[in-house]
Amino acid sequence: MCYLINTVKKITITKLNEINMPEIKELVKQLADEHGRTRESLLPILQGIVSEERYVSDFAMTEVARELDMSAALVYGTATFYSFLDTQPRGEFVIRLCRTITCDMKGKKQILKTLEDLLKIDVGETTKDSKFTLLETNCLGWCHKGPAMLINDEIYTDLTPEKVNEIIGEYMKK
Amino acid sequence: MPDKKLKRVDLIFSEECSCKDVLADGLKKSNEELLNEILDSGLRGRGGAGFPTGLKWKFTAQEKAEEKYVVCNADEGEPGTFKDREILSRVPLKVFGGMAMCAKVIGAKHGYLYLRGEYQFLKNDLQKALDEFHSYLKEMDFDFQIHILMGSGAYICGEESALFESMEGKRGEPRNKPPYPTVAGFRNKPTVINNVETLVYSFMITRIGAKTFHDLGTADSRGSKVFSVSGDTPIPGIYELELGMPLEDFVEEFGDGDTKAVQVGGAAGFCVPRKKFKDTIIGFEGVPTGGSMMIFNSSRSMYNVLKNYVEFFEEESCGQCTPCRVGCQQLKHGIEAVKRGDKSAAYLDTLQKLAETMKVTAKCGLGQSVANSFSSIVDNFKEEMIY
Numbered sequence: 001m002c003y004l005i006n007t008v009k010k011i012t013i014t015k016l017n018e019i020n021m022p023e024i025k026e027l028v029k030q031l032a033d034e035h036g037r038t039r040e041s042l043l044p045i046l047q048g049i050v051s052e053e054r055y056v057s058d059f060a061m062t063e064v065a066r067e068l069d070m071s072a073a074l075v076y077g078t079a080t081f082y083s084f085l086d087t088q089p090r091g092e093f094v095i096r097l098c099r100t101i102t103c104d105m106k107g108k109k110q111i112l113k114t115l116e117d118l119l120k121i122d123v124g125e126t127t128k129d130s131k132f133t134l135l136e137t138n139c140l141g142w143c144h145k146g147p148a149m150l151i152n153d154e155i156y157t158d159l160t161p162e163k164v165n166e167i168i169g170e171y172m173k174k
Numbered sequence: 175m176p177d178k179k180l181k182r183v184d185l186i187f188s189e190e191c192s193c194k195d196v197l198a199d200g201l202k203k204s205n206e207e208l209l210n211e212i213l214d215s216g217l218r219g220r221g222g223a224g225f226p227t228g229l230k231w232k233f234t235a236q237e238k239a240e241e242k243y244v245v246c247n248a249d250e251g252e253p254g255t256f257k258d259r260e261i262l263s264r265v266p267l268k269v270f271g272g273m274a275m276c277a278k279v280i281g282a283k284h285g286y287l288y289l290r291g292e293y294q295f296l297k298n299d300l301q302k303a304l305d306e307f308h309s310y311l312k313e314m315d316f317d318f319q320i321h322i323l324m325g326s327g328a329y330i331c332g333e334e335s336a337l338f339e340s341m342e343g344k345r346g347e348p349r350n351k352p353p354y355p356t357v358a359g360f361r362n363k364p365t366v367i368n369n370v371e372t373l374v375y376s377f378m379i380t381r382i383g384a385k386t387f388h389d390l391g392t393a394d395s396r397g398s399k400v401f402s403v404s405g406d407t408p409i410p411g412i413y414e415l416e417l418g419m420p421l422e423d424f425v426e427e428f429g430d431g432d433t434k435a436v437q438v439g440g441a442a443g444f445c446v447p448r449k450k451f452k453d454t455i456i457g458f459e460g461v462p463t464g465g466s467m468m469i470f471n472s473s474r475s476m477y478n479v480l481k482n483y484v485e486f487f488e489e490e491s492c493g494q495c496t497p498c499r500v501g502c503q504q505l506k507h508g509i510e511a512v513k514r515g516d517k518s519a520a521y522l523d524t525l526q527k528l529a530e531t532m533k534v535t536a537k538c539g540l541g542q543s544v545a546n547s548f549s550s551i552v553d554n555f556k557e558e559m560i561y
Contacts, residue, residue, distance in 0.1 A: 011237040042343035047291075047324055049400060076534065081345040081492075084291040084327035101482040102404045102468055138486055140292050141256040143468070144410035153294040 021059060027052055028063045037068050042078055046085050054094060054133075055086040083137065091126045091133040091173055096150040100139040103146035107160075111147045112136075114161040118168050132171070178455075180423035181416040183390065183398035185378050186268075186371070187262060193267035194310050197274060200380040201316055207281050209235065212279075212376055214384035216396030221247060221332070221369030222439065222464030223539065227376060230366050233356035234280040237364035244276045244285040245360060245367040249337060251290060251329035252440035253486060254466030257400040258370040260367060260412045262289075262296055265374065266303040272373025274311065275380055276366050278317045285320040286360070288337055291327045329490035333538050334359070336492065338400045348492045348538035358408040371400055373464070387536055392418035395457030405437075405469035406430050421446055421454040424467070432471040435554070440466035441483040442543035445476075447554040477513060482545050484509065498541030501532040505548060512559060519560045522552055 031048040035041040045064055049056050056079050067073040079085050086094070095113055099104075116122060119132050126133040142148035145157035154166055200208065213228030234242060246269060250258040262269060273285045289297065304320055311318055323341055325331050331340045335349035338360045359365025368376070375397065379387050379431045395417035404410045407428045415424075425433045435447050438461045440455075446454050446461060454460050470479065488502040508525040511517040529545035536542045552559055 039343040040341065043326065043340065044324070047326060077345050078343060081347075082291075082326035082328050099482075100486065101479055102254060104478075104482060105405060105470075105474065111209070137292075137327065138490065139251060139253040139255075141250055141259050141290075142255050143256055143404035144412075150292065155295055 024049075024053070024060050028060065028067050032064075032067045039068075039070065039074075042068065042070075042075065043082075046075075046079050046082075050085055052155070054085040054092065055088055056133070057087075057089075061087075089126065089130070091131050093151050093174075094130060094133045094135065095137045096137040096140070098140040098142065098146065098148045099119055099136040100143070102143040103140075105147055108144040108147040110161055111149070111159050111164055114164045115168070118165065132168075176417040177527065178392060178416065178420070180419045180427055182318070183414045183416055185382070185387075185398060186374050186400055186414050187264055189265075191381060193265075193271055196377065196381045197271050197310060198314055200271070200275050200377070200470075201278060203313055205235070208275055208380060209279050211379055211384045213381045215375075215387040216384075216391075217372065217379060217387065218396070218458065219369055219376055220371035220375065220399060220464065220548070222252070222442070222462065224458050224462055227368065227372055228369070230356060231279050233354075234364045236368045239364050240361045241284075241361070242280050242282040243360045243363060243365045244273045244280070244282045245337070245341075245365055246273055246285065246287040246370060246373055246483065247332065247334065247337060247367055248293070248370050249288055249290045249325050249332040250293075250370070251332050251490075252464055252466050253440060253483070254404055254437065254440045254468040255402045255464060256404075257402045257412055257465045259293055259296065261370050261374060261400070262293070262300060266300055267307055268362040268374045268377050269370055270304060270307040272368070272375075272377035273320060274307075274316065274318055275376055276368065276373070278316070280364070280366055282366075283317055283319065285318065287320060287322045288325060288331070288341060289322060290325045290331075294324065297322060297324065328492075329433070330492045330538075330540055333540060336538070337367065338365070345492070347492045348540075350537070369464075371545060390416050392455075392457055392459065394418075394459040399463075400465055401463075401467050402465050403428050403467045403469070404473040405467075406433065406470045406474070409460055417457040418450065418459075419456055421456055421461070422451040424456065425451055425469070429469055430471055432473075433469055434472045435470045435476065437466070437468040437479070437547065439463040439546070440468070441486050441547055442539070444546050445479075445554065450554075476551055476558045477509070480548065480551045480559070481506070481509060483551075484544075487540070493537075495537040496542065497532045497535040498537070498544070501528055501536070501541065502544060504528060506543065509552075509559060511558050519556070522556065522559060526552060 031045045035044040061075045065075045142157045147159045148157045218224040328346045330336045331346040336346040338344040371544045374524045390397045398416045484506045491498045493499045529548040533545040
């Protein structure tokens, strides 16, 4: 039992360390200075956190709530509604592969298989080195050039397994 | 029989005139003159719902309020649509120009462009174009400011009231209507919300005149429209075509010779099978579309198509109202069960009834339109759903 508690403690401590509290506090403050401290600033602030940290942690949410003087539940409600505002830790590069029918028809399944093989993860997972997260997403608006994927905010279209190999190879070097 | 033939038009992307000149000429006109031009042109919203644009502007102009807003809906999320991205990257000044015309008519000082999160990469160029546009406005001494806001990956935010909620920092859950945006939109103030393409047409109408636009298309569908063509076609891409053409002409031009069905209007639109190509008109009197045209040939399983759509709706339903939240889940489970053989073919009729119920009871356009693709695919390709 004691052992169990210790492990739990350890996990919590490493998690909090990973989150890097002072840095997030500073980031939230900066974003609030830039976008304002009203309800309307909430979405831009959350987007700013995601673009820096790749996800909004519980800690970041409470920090935003404190900075904007609103209930944490409101922040949580907004943050969990939007699919691009991740609330789980994500890799440095978030890959979102379009799964809509036209991309599917142009060979999206092969692309997905190539990505899974290259990164050795399934959809929804993050690589052990926290470099890549693989996700599927709804229509990216590149139906005439499918299959398409986003890596963070960069768009890649007309994908083939060879092309994916090359692209991911480049990102692995980064 | 439809009497229109497929005809290409070049209004949206044409570069024969400078945006600055069109803007200057437009701003010199009286509000009444501008509004009448839009009303007389017969322009209807290009986002899909097709509400007359002039009326929207007129209703908002009639409201008495200190603050009014123009919002450009660039949350293009309908599967198979990519025209707004193309318009925003090629002719952004025309979009802003349309917003300025609208601002003049209704008396707004601020405009907002809500861009979907998937198009983040457009933002820098858009901002540059916007800075240029603001400098024009300053020269012309017209007090109007446009701000760009980003979405974060939610299809439902394309619904106008959900978009306002999102702009206000809330969950993108649609509001009850009425009140309509013309009375209480963004910040509960009178607001005109128009699709990207609608705004460009409004801008171009001030240049070419209401009559030229009105002469295009049919009685119910005036003008032209930008189509996003994808799927089984040798020439996918963006095409501006006159409204009111028979689908048969469209398929002849864009199909690969083996077209089985065309999904007109995206996942929220209708699936038209081969036997109905001849009698189907593309326009508000026939099958309306926000521009999405997905072409399927004989090698495609319509079950996979439908399943893809239903999964899409299940995920994108905001979950606020029960008919849509539970309905989408049950439609998905239902067609899977029929395909597996766990349910008899007659169960498809029960699912059709559920879809019809959603049409009547769902709170917003998302839940109401699931039945469009569901019924049109199940009706026309029943055997593919079962075997």
